[in-house]
Amino acid sequence: MKAIVYESYGPTDVLHLKDVEKPSPKDNEVLVRVYAASVNAADWRMMRADPFLVRLYAGLLKPTKFQTLGADIAGRVEAVGKNVHQFQPGDEVFGDVFASGFGGFAEYKCASENELVLKPSNISFDEAAAVPLAALTALHGLRDKGQIKPGQKVLINGASGGVGTFAVQLAKYFGAEVTAVCSTGKVDLARSLGADHVIDYTQEDFTRSGRQYDLILAANGNRSIFDYKRALTSKGAYVMAGGNTGQLFQALLLGPLISLFGKQKMGSLTSTPNQKDLLFMKELLESGKIKPIIDRRYPLSEVPEAIRYVEEGHAKGKVAIILERGE
Incomplete structure (x- = not known):
C-alpha cells in the first residue's frame, strides 16, 4: 500500500510517499480502508519534534514509534480481528487513531475497535475525517x-x-x-x-x-x-x-x-480521545447541531503541502486528505 512516511524530524521535506507493507489486524483490531484523513497541528508538531518533549514519545533521535502521521481517519472496514464485536466488514467508520500510533496518511490503517465509531450517513467521508x-x-x-x-x-x-x-x-x-x-x-x-x-x-x-x-x-x-x-x-x-x-x-x-x-x-488542556465522546459528536453531527468546516482538500501525495498550509496558521476550519471517494 502507499503511505506518507518520515524517517527523521524536520520540515515537510522529510515527508515522502512510499510503498509499505499492508497491515493485518490483530485480534482486537479493525483494518480500515482509509477514504479520507485530515491534518492537525499534532502532525506538524510530531514531524518537527516541536516541542522537544515530542521526542520522548516518538523517538529521541528520530521517529521510531511510528513513521506515518495522521490521527483522523474515515473509511470502510475491510477486516476485523477475532475479538472484535462492534464492527464488521463493510461498515463505514471514523475515528482518532492517535493511540494506535497515528498512521492515517496511508491507504490502510489498523486501529483498536474502541478508537472508531460508525460514520453518520448524512456526512461525507472527508467531513467525518475532519471531526475527531x-x-x-x-x-x-x-x-x-x-x-x-x-x-x-x-x-x-x-x-x-x-x-x-x-x-x-x-x-x-x-x-x-x-x-x-x-x-x-x-x-x-x-x-x-x-x-x-x-x-x-x-x-x-x-x-x-x-x-x-x-x-x-x-x-x-x-x-x-x-x-x-x-x-x-x-x-x-x-x-x-x-x-x-x-x-x-x-x-x-x-x-x-x-x-x-x-x-x-x-x-x-490534555485531551484524550475516547469512544463515548466520539459517539456524542456523532449524534450532534447527525442532528445537524454541528458541522465540520473544510477549507481545502489534497490527495495523499500532497500531504506535505497540506501540512505546510496548516502550519502557516491560515486555514479556515480543517484541511482534508482524500484517498478514495467511497462511492
Missing part, C-alpha cells in the same frame, strides 16, 4: 476543563481554525454567549457558525477592551497568559488548547500558580 481530534479537543476544553455553563460569556481565540470552528458551535450548543476572535477574512465564517459577537484581532485587542469573560478557550493565537488573565472575570477560567510553544509552557508552569493563589483557573 479537533472536535474532541474543543469538547474537552469547554465541557471538562472549562466547566462551561449556560448563560456564561465565552471567548474563543482562534475561532476560525480546526479546533476553533468546533468550539464556537459547541459553546453555542451548551448555551453560552459566544465571542469569536479571528482575522478580517474569517469574520463571516465565525458569524455563520453562530458566534454572538466577532472580534477582528487586527482591529481590536480583546484583552484591553475592558470586557471580561467567564471562560476563554485559546485554540490559537500568540498572547501572554497575563493578557488572558486580564480578560477573565474574577472567577473565570482560561484553557490553553492550542498556540505556540511559549504559550504552552506558560500554561503548564504559570497556570497552576495563578490558580493556586486566586479564584481564576488557568491551565493547559
